[in-house]
Amino acid sequence: MNKRSAHAPARSRAILLAATFAAAITVVTAPVAMAGPTPAPANAYAYIGYPNNGQTLPAGKPFRVWFGLRYMGVAPRGVKFPNTGHHHLLIDVDLLPMDQEIPSDRNHLHFGAGETETMIELPPGKHTLQLLMGDDKHIPHNPPVYSKKITIYVK
Incomplete structure (x- = not known):
């Protein structure tokens, strides 16, 4: 050897x-993505139960959007309880920086009373919908809890 x-x-x-x-x-x-200070379970996720991705809905008529959430609870704005938050519906926009308060405007709808569905009406065309959970101060959790973005058509 x-x-x-x-x-x-x-x-x-x-x-x-x-x-x-x-x-x-x-x-x-x-580099680590910035997120808010409120912890969320690592396996938590949000989803849109209705409408379905690719679905066509009638114009000039409100339709229901149903919010789903797994491994986390829903609590109203201002209620700070572990593993809870409230829904925000993002319409025709992308996710924002995850360490900032979610704005409240026609593209960022807040459901601070703990709602799990809503009725909306959109103009004819192609639209995107996505859910983003916020903590008691409307800031995304860490890790952020959001749904897949779906596309719907209004005709």
Whole structure:
């Protein structure tokens, strides 16, 4: 056995250890998305129960939007209770920075009384809907709890 082959396993372990250490540093220093101060269960998620993605709804007539939530509870605005929040319906907009208060306007509807459904009317065209949970101060949780964005058509 020559010197080179005798040190090969030790050299391989050193290279593996260095690569593992470099990967760990990368994970620790990777940028983390900002979120609000209120914790949420890691497995919590929101969803839109109705309407369905791709559905066409009649114009000039209000329709129901039903909010779903799993592994978390609904509480009115101002009520600070662990693992709870209230719904916000985002219409035709993208998610915002997750460490800021959710605005209240025609594209960001607040349901601070703890509502789990609403009636809305939209003009003809293609629209997107998405739910975002907010804490007692309308700030997204950490991690943020939101639904998939769905697309609906009003004709």
